[in-house]
Amino acid sequence: MRENWRAKLSVLAGVSALALSAVTATPAQADDAPAAPLEVQLPADVSIVEGVTPEPGTEIPFPVEGAETAGAPDAVVSAKAAPPANTCVGSTSAFGSTGCFQYNGDVVWAGDTKKDGMSAAIGIYTDYGRAEAVCVNRLGVNTWATCDKDYRESGNVRLRALRYDGDTGKFYQPEGWSGWIPVDGRY
DSSP: OHHHHHHHHHHHHHHHHHHHHHHHHOOOOTTSOOSSOOEEOOOTTOEEEEOBOOOTTOOOSSOOOGGGGGGGGGGSOOOSSOOOTTOEEEEEEETTEEEEEETTTTEEEEEEOOOSSOEEEEEEEESSOOOOEEEEEOSOTTEEEEEEOOOOTTOEEEEEEEEEETTTTEEEEEEEEOOOEETTSOO
16 A cells, blocks of 8 residues: 555656646747847848848748748748749748748848837858858838848858847847758758
């Protein structure tokens, strides 16, 4: 009888510990607003590129309509062969910002998904040492902006989604990173 009691107590202690760790270790969801924006320090020489409105008739990578963008990475092609030329081959999202890379023309897309007074910002990094750049979408909520860059075809890029306050010139978390994306579009 005493062994039964110890076994039950052991199970109860284990379940309690598991529940506590689940509550304290659960990350915030991408659509949850941060309590207070946390500033992100970028190098002083980072190039800030003003995104432009896509040409009329340009097919956007995926819709930007508030919470619906939470599933955006699923809408991006990741195939063994090169996808169609207008397809984004990599993406990332964070609260209020989503972005992707279109290999044909080396276009970075920045989508603003939250009306919070800040702009979407997509940082672009390379694996071959090119200076970091950030594509900023100041066009407003539920819009896409594009930044045309020219990257080495044998290289890879990585995207970082942030928020940008144009009044102060500062970048803020939360942030999200993509994996390495081949510039030529072939995985």
